[in-house]
Amino acid sequence: MSEKVMQWCVRIPVREGEEGRRKLIAEGKADRSLRPYVEDGHLLVPVLEETSLQAEFSTTGIREELPRHEQIGGIVVLQEEDIAGAEKILAARPSAHTALFATSPVEGEFRTKTFRVLAGENTTETMYHEYGHRMIIDLTAAYFSARLSNERQRILSSMKEGERILDMFAGVGPFPVMLGGKAKLVVANDINPSAVYLLQKNIRLNHLHNVVPILGDAMNLPEMLDSLKFDRIIMNLPFAAYGFLAGAAKLAAKGAHIHLYSLVEKEGEHNEDILRAFPNAKITERFLRSYSPTSWHAVYDIEVSNEM
Numbered sequence: 001m002s003e004k005v006m007q008w009c010v011r012i013p014v015r016e017g018e019e020g021r022r023k024l025i026a027e028g029k030a031d032r033s034l035r036p037y038v039e040d041g042h043l044l045v046p047v048l049e050e051t052s053l054q055a056e057f058s059t060t061g062i063r064e065e066l067p068r069h070e071q072i073g074g075i076v077v078l079q080e081e082d083i084a085g086a087e088k089i090l091a092a093r094p095s096a097h098t099a100l101f102a103t104s105p106v107e108g109e110f111r112t113k114t115f116r117v118l119a120g121e122n123t124t125e126t127m128y129h130e131y132g133h134r135m136i137i138d139l140t141a142a143y144f145s146a147r148l149s150n151e152r153q154r155i156l157s158s159m160k161e162g163e164r165i166l167d168m169f170a171g172v173g174p175f176p177v178m179l180g181g182k183a184k185l186v187v188a189n190d191i192n193p194s195a196v197y198l199l200q201k202n203i204r205l206n207h208l209h210n211v212v213p214i215l216g217d218a219m220n221l222p223e224m225l226d227s228l229k230f231d232r233i234i235m236n237l238p239f240a241a242y243g244f245l246a247g248a249a250k251l252a253a254k255g256a257h258i259h260l261y262s263l264v265e266k267e268g269e270h271n272e273d274i275l276r277a278f279p280n281a282k283i284t285e286r287f288l289r290s291y292s293p294t295s296w297h298a299v300y301d302i303e304v305s306n307e308m
């Protein structure tokens with residue numbers, strides 16, 4: 001019998017629908033247990049990750065009912081500690097080798113989680129693919145989220161060839177790896193030694209010769225990088241990045257673009273902090289996704305004045 005379920009989905013104009021659906025499948029993001037459908041000239045494709053859109057899907061086309069999970073490379077992370085469900089997912093998804101359950105929230109300076117292996121191989125390491133790039137991820141050793149993959153593409157397409165980029169909180173390097181091919185130089189910094197170890201591996205894996213990894217506290221970057229100036233600065237440390245704006249100001253070239261990721265509870269929450277560091281900057285705030293009933297993940301695109 002056909003039932004209805006609410007499901008996260010991506011809405012794609014019909015003429016690009018098939019291409020978009022294939023891309024989501026190739027990236028391991030599509031939920032293939034539900035059938036996409038057309039509504040108002042758009043194809044609604046069910047996906048495994050949370051997005052800004054939920055729609056009602058019919059279970060008529062369901063291949064197998066699987067517990068809610070997110071897939072990152074060969075690892076699936078379940079929302080419930082459900083061993084039978086984990087085994088079912090691994091059986092249904094040949095590309096997955098391990099099923100995990102997070103036993104902590106994202107925590108500590110390194111922003112990592114702890115996990116319990118529910119099924120499959122006893123590992124938290126995997127190879128992750130994003131838009132033709134490969135990255136080694138270890139979910140307990142260093143922060144990683146696939147949720148910003150669209151954001152990385154947005155920044156890549158807004159970039160000019162040959163920019164000098166600084167990623168102050170680079171983790172295992174998703175921004176440097178995606179942007180490196182178009183940049184002249186990427187300086188990628190993180191305070192977590194395991195993240196920088198994986199970052200180095202990911203730089204080599206993607207044959208990037210212009211990405212320089214640094215292990216350090218971003219507070220020390222202005223002193224460490226001395227007179228270097230950057231055309232674009234990525235600041236993805238959602239609970240605290242705004243505290244590093246003064247340092248970013250010392251490293252920004254005239255007309256630079258800064259992308260500050262933050263968890264906020266009201267629009268314009270960081271405008272004052274930003275204008276203190278970058279007077280006359282043009283600020284555009286974008287909603288990325290809900291975080292809790294009262295807060296959301298936002299990105300502030302800051303265009304630094306040419307008159308600095």
Ligand SMILES: C[S@@+](CC[C@H](N)C(=O)[O-])C[C@H]1O[C@@H](n2cnc3c(N)ncnc32)[C@H](O)[C@@H]1O
Pocket residue numbers: 109110111142143144145148168169170171172173174175189190191192195216217218219236237238
């Ligand atoms: C939310 S993660 C983002 C990682 C990466 N940009 C990504 O998108 O996957 C934040 C990163 O900042 C690092 N970090 C935290 N405090 C830092 C500091 N003071 N200086 C440099 N890195 C720091 C953490 O180790 C973590 O890898």
